[in-house]
Amino acid sequence: MWQLLQMQSCQLMRPRLTPIRSNGYFINLLKNKPSDAVKRYVSNVKNCKENEIKGIFQFISPWKLCTGISLGLGTRLLLNDGAVLCKAKAPSRIIQRRPNVNEDSGKFDWSKFFEYLKPHKWLLAAAVASAMAVAFLNIYIPAMLGVIVNILADMRSNPNVDFIDEIKYPALKMISLYIGQAIFTFFYIHLLAQVGERVAAQMKQDLFVSILQQDMAFFDQERTGELVNRITVDVQDFKSSFKQTISGGLRAITQVVGSAVSLLVISPHLTGMTLICVPTVVIGGTFIGSLLRKLSREVQAQIEKATLVAEEAISNMRTVRAFAGEENEAKMFADECDTAANLSMELGLGVGLFQAGTNLFLNGMVLATMFLGGHLMSTGQMSAGDVMAFLVNAQTIQRSVAQISLLFGAVIKGVSAGGRVFEYINKEPKMDTSGTKVIKxxxxxxxxxxxxxxxxxxxxxxxxxxxxxxxxxxxxxxxxxxxxxxxxxxxxxxxxxxxxxxxxxxxxxxxxxxxxxxxxxxxxxxxxxxxxxxxxxxxxxxxxxxxxxxxxxxxxxxxxxxxxxxxxxxxxxxxxxxxxxxxxxxxxxxxxxxxxxxxxxxxxxxxxxxxxxxxxxxxxxxxxxxxxxxxxxxxxxxxxxxxxxxxxxxxxxxxxxxxxxxxxxxxxxxxxxxxxxxxxxxxxxxxxxxxxxxx
CATH class of the missing domain: 3.40.50.300 (P-loop containing nucleotide triphosphate hydrolases)
Known part of the structure; x- marks a missing residue:
């Protein structure tokens, strides 16, 4: 029971706490008088941030209400350099954080990003044009479906009309639309792959050159695993996000705008009623996005910790083997991976809730369209083809917005990863190496x-x-x-x-x-x-x-x-x-x-x-x-x-x-x-x- 409460306590305090060795006296004090223990340690800390102290008392306060639970709290607290730290009974070691980490570190450098895109601007323009062509074709397809539905509806009232003659032209047009859609899809995926790979390769090279040019003091405080992680994982995440955003995001946004225009043309009244709640979704999405972006940074930092543990163990395998430390290293790596997985699941939960809410709203729009469209059809204000075209356009908007919500997490992850890459690309060495003198x-x-x-x-x-x-x-x-x-x-x-x-x-x-x-x-x-x-x-x-x-x-x-x-x-x-x-x-x-x-x-x-x-x-x-x-x-x-x-x-x-x-x-x-x-x-x-x- 004691160990279980230890692990639960650490999980609850995880956003603010870091593993470190504990102190027997303090554990005994914490078991009996948790509030006194926290007050004693907090009062002795210099430069302890106010929000960290508040975080401790917010955690301790609910547990004080029950003597039995506070007795089994079991959370081992120590203070190291003003940071409150927690450790379960499992073996661990301090994971040194990079100094001067703050909310603004790793800010995405848009000007640098556009510099990377500039040499490939024509390829990117062709890819964007192809993606937009696919989007416009997807917008035009519902209109042709409406024409075909009207022809089918007229066949019942006019049985003497030749079906082949009536359907031939719309059918050929639909086939040509599908063929054009396939061709442009191939082009934009192929061109975006070229642009993404070239930009990622250049970023990776520039990042490596920038790291090589840093002072020795930089390598004294940075860890090899973190640097390798930025060259490999962060660049890969950014590249994937870039390609997905341009291909899926641009196409989806174009389809949303184009389909919305089509809806207005088909029925302004029905469109106004179905789109009245869109601003609410946009505002809510913006707010949720800021929260998920912060959580994404925490996920990447935790993944980096797990990478560092693995890198240290592998690079020092002789020492690990000499002290029979394989089990301890595996346990530490598993703990860091579990923490990263929990944070990633929280991020997935947030993205999932956002997507689920968006889809629920859009599905409600489709049902409202069917109800109101049927009413307008019964009064002769809309034909069956118009209702069909309206429904398909509404579903196109639904799919596009759903795709945007799916891309939302990828964009957050990519911007965060790109910011971390640009942070080191733009990092200037403090040592002046402009000297040019040589001795023959x-x-x-x-x-x-x-x-x-x-x-x-x-x-x-x-x-x-x-x-x-x-x-x-x-x-x-x-x-x-x-x-x-x-x-x-x-x-x-x-x-x-x-x-x-x-x-x-x-x-x-x-x-x-x-x-x-x-x-x-x-x-x-x-x-x-x-x-x-x-x-x-x-x-x-x-x-x-x-x-x-x-x-x-x-x-x-x-x-x-x-x-x-x-x-x-x-x-x-x-x-x-x-x-x-x-x-x-x-x-x-x-x-x-x-x-x-x-x-x-x-x-x-x-x-x-x-x-x-x-x-x-x-x-x-x-x-x-x-x-x-x-x-x-x-x-x-x-x-x-x-x-x-x-x-x-x-x-x-x-x-x-x-x-x-x-x-x-x-x-x-x-x-x-x-x-x-x-x-x-x-x-x-x-x-x-x-x-x-x-x-």
């Missing part, structure tokens, strides 16, 4: 200087990583930066690569501020980066090495592999350089992946080499092989080594000891050992750790 290869020396650099990561602006940091790296020298974790070593490498811009100070190469340099040249030609965890693409060994220089010849690839001490083991594979490495290079060992990454960096022949913990994840044997490859690849270059293992930096020209973002010691290995300071303590600490491991 024969003039490149490689003198690097960090001058009065202060920096904090954009996602953690309050945590200063480097403060007034100064360091000179002479050309052709190897400078190693060592220190315990979290002191800013990798940050220095990231700033040199210009993954981030410094908050204060400057980073220069040969006296030129890297902010004035061409970023593509800086990263693609001037600096070679080898990181602790090199990521290989799911392609061949040769293509992974060639990624460092896409236009490199096979001979250059082989030479780079030899320099990185990788040629021998690559050729030992059955397929040699054409061996597929698997996703993220999973089919290779750590040392093999690292040497391929070294070959990739060496291939572009950079004057500056950055080694960021390049051997820290390797065993002793692999470390020696990789270290030899690094020393070979580093000859004649300016080298910045970020290291945790001090055994890899003993031969460096200069060793810099970093602590809390500041340089505390500088010198060679022997000089620093004699000082018996921070560096000496680091050596003792690592020696002790190795002794413990050997035991």
């Amino acid at each position: 290869y024969h003039e490149f020396h490689g003198d690097i200087e960090f001058k009065d650099v202060s920096f904090a990561y954009p996602t953690r602006p309050e945590a200063i990583v480097l403060n007034n940091f100064n360091l000179k790296i002479p050309a052709g020298k190897t400078v190693a930066i060592v220190g315990s974790s979290g002191n800013g070593k990798s940050t220095i490498a990231a700033l040199l690569e210009r993954f981030y811009d410094v908050d204060k100070g400057s980073v220069t190469i040969d006296g030129v501020d890297i902010r004035e340099m061409d970023c593509h040249w800086l990263r693609g030609r001037a600096i070679g980066l080898i990181s602790q965890e090199p990521v290989l693409f799911a392609t061949t060994v040769k293509e992974n090495i060639r990624y460092g220089k896409p236009d490199a010849s096979d001979a250059e690839v082989y030479q780079a592999a030899q320099t990185a001490n990788a040629d021998e083991f690559i050729r030992s594979f059955p397929a040699g350089y054409d061996t597929l490495v698997g996703e993220r290079g999973m089919s290779l060992s750590g040392g093999q992946k690292q040497r391929i990454a070294i070959a990739r960096a060496v291939l572009k022949n950079p004057p500056v080499m950055v080694l960021d913990e390049a051997t820290s994840a390797l065993d002793a044997t692999s470390e020696k092989v990789v270290q030899t490859a690094l020393e070979t690849a580093s000859k004649g270059r300016t080298v910045l080594v970020i290291a945790h293992r001090l055994s890899t930096v003993m031969s460096a020209d200069l060793i810099v000891v970093l602590s809390k973002g500041k340089i505390v010691e500088m010198g060679t290995h022997e000089q620093l050992k004699k000082q018996k300071g921070h560096y000496w303590n680091l050596i003792k600490q690592q020696d002790q750790e190795e002794d413990n491991r050997s035991l």
Whole structure:
């Protein structure tokens, strides 16, 4: 019973609550005094929105009325960053929301949309014309049916009239109308498919390019699953909605207008009586549409959460398998999917109610038409053919409006999805990449200087990583930066690569501020980066090495592999350089992946080499092989080594000891050992750790 009430409570609070871990003290308090529990937590929250607090008390209030139910409430509440959160007993983890999400985020950009349509305007015009032609033919068909009905009615009163002669012309006209309808239907569907696919392809490409151009801070706070979801699902939803709206919506609207005109021509009095309630439907539909549009955004956000859970589990399958977490991941994914399904069902319920109400109204119009038409027929004001034509036109309006109501949900979904796509297409990087300076290869020396650099990561602006940091790296020298974790070593490498811009100070190469340099040249030609965890693409060994220089010849690839001490083991594979490495290079060992990454960096022949913990994840044997490859690849270059293992930096020209973002010691290995300071303590600490491991 307790678990059942927990799950029911979470379902009721779902629009305002998010899964998170709970707190035993608070659960006990909530069981006994739910209102006190909520008041206590709400009073301690800073920046908590007023509507969120109201939402909590609106939920708690009905339960307070019954002591037994309030005792079994079981909803686990915690407050995290001002948001009220709920979690059932099932395992879960926090799904991080994208910052700065508000009601205006993802607003549909109509001007951008028309820019995409502009190159295909003639195809779109032809598709629209074909759709309207189908609509006009559908409007004209009831009139011909009325003529045929009148002929059939006259045959009974004039039996001597030749039926074939009378029916021949109207029948041929009806056949031609049906043939024309089929031809134009083919054209508009075919043309709209071309326009929709071309626009969707261009949107997808622009979205991907825009994502690629974003700052590293953007990727620090965005999740891979969300970005992939926008490229795939959102673009697909928008494309489907676009094609349905143009084909079905335009045709339906034209038929409604045309059929309404036909009704007025046939019988103005009957038309006025049947269409008097149409404005009510339009106003009601507009109001319901605003509600359904908001619900549609919630549905897409929840679907995105489910995608993120799946993406994390699949991309970290080794960790999931190592901790036997398959069942927990499946449960979390099922919970997110169930929540998305419930929201989608609510959306379907709203669309269904709107469509049902519209159809009920239109069917009532048909019944009224039959009653009033029969009355006008009995008084001689309308013929049987006129009544038939009026009924068919009324049914055409009914079908068209029903189709519009069906498209209503698709339009809402498409506009919402399109808005999310345009949000990222229009997103401008904050980092200024307009620099154009390059240093000619024969003039490149490689003198690097960090001058009065202060920096904090954009996602953690309050945590200063480097403060007034100064360091000179002479050309052709190897400078190693060592220190315990979290002191800013990798940050220095990231700033040199210009993954981030410094908050204060400057980073220069040969006296030129890297902010004035061409970023593509800086990263693609001037600096070679080898990181602790090199990521290989799911392609061949040769293509992974060639990624460092896409236009490199096979001979250059082989030479780079030899320099990185990788040629021998690559050729030992059955397929040699054409061996597929698997996703993220999973089919290779750590040392093999690292040497391929070294070959990739060496291939572009950079004057500056950055080694960021390049051997820290390797065993002793692999470390020696990789270290030899690094020393070979580093000859004649300016080298910045970020290291945790001090055994890899003993031969460096200069060793810099970093602590809390500041340089505390500088010198060679022997000089620093004699000082018996921070560096000496680091050596003792690592020696002790190795002794413990050997035991």
